[in-house]
Amino acid sequence: MCFDCFGFPNIGNSCYMNSCLQTFLSLQDFMSDISCQEDLWSSVPGAQLLRRFTDIKDCRESEDYSVKLGHLCTFKNTFAMYAPDYNDEEEKDAHEFLTLLLDQFQMMSPELQMTAALLGESYTCPVEGHFVFHMENVRTCKSCGAETSHQKFTSLSLDLVVEGSIMDMLEASLQEKVLEFKCGCGGTTSGLKSSHDLRSFPTVVH
Structure with missing residues (x-):
């Protein structure tokens, strides 16, 4: 496998975001807990940030940087819907971004848990389990x-x-x-x- 393909393009002072995303994607147990519940959160409108996050996971090994560029822009735009200060191309603090992203993942839990209960299933927040x-x-x-x-x-x-x-x-x-x-x-x-x-x-x- 060519490890060079794991890189992400810079979409405008996005090093803070790319470094955090790479860190998350390297946490196998965390990513596994997200992936194993995909059938649930993929159908919940309020979980769109999780869907955009896994789009990035799925394209991580691609050698087509235009595909990665598109998914990174979509993810950042979706994140900015919850954190408007990130709706620009200015430099940001990586730790602040990481904390806000974890908070958003946690805030999805009530809707996901309610949907899971209606289906006779359960939802476990991966942030709760690992961070x-x-x-x-x-x-x-x-x-x-x-x-x-x-x-x-x-x-x-x-x-x-x-x-x-x-x-x-x-x-x-x-x-x-x-x-x-x-x-x-x-x-x-x-x-x-x-x-x-x-x-x-x-x-x-x-």
């Missing part, structure tokens, strides 16, 4: 002390620590951060702190 992990992330208003907790995530952003290890970066990420956030009490500053207790782990680390 989701649980930890407690608490935002506390500095003015009134009101707390908001978030426990389910698909990614953990780590800031680089000079000459530090991954564990050093993990430790740094768990320190309280001060951020601007408008609370109902009128306060504009909150503290954000993550728990050391990772309650579950994803099968994919990115």
Whole structure:
């Protein structure tokens, strides 16, 4: 097999998108979980982003770059329907794109689960099975002390620590951060702190 054919053409500062798509396509278990439920999501109107994603999977080995170009443009246009900021040819952040794409796949789940139930079947979200992990992330208003907790995530952003290890970066990420956030009490500053207790782990680390 010629591995040169696995490349994707740049459709206008699309390196952020191409690199994320290549990463997803290399995750065999994740892709298998999507493919094995194709009969279900292929008939659900709200799952068009999944259909465009698998179009890219199906053309990945093609040596015809015009075919890939067409599928990449269609996928990007479909994604931009849910994330309008991506309806241009400007450079974007790859991690932000990856997170938004995973969120969109998850948001399809209710309709897919309902359709599956009507057919006497079940639907398992591939994002839930491979990317989701649980930890407690608490935002506390500095003015009134009101707390908001978030426990389910698909990614953990780590800031680089000079000459530090991954564990050093993990430790740094768990320190309280001060951020601007408008609370109902009128306060504009909150503290954000993550728990050391990772309650579950994803099968994919990115």
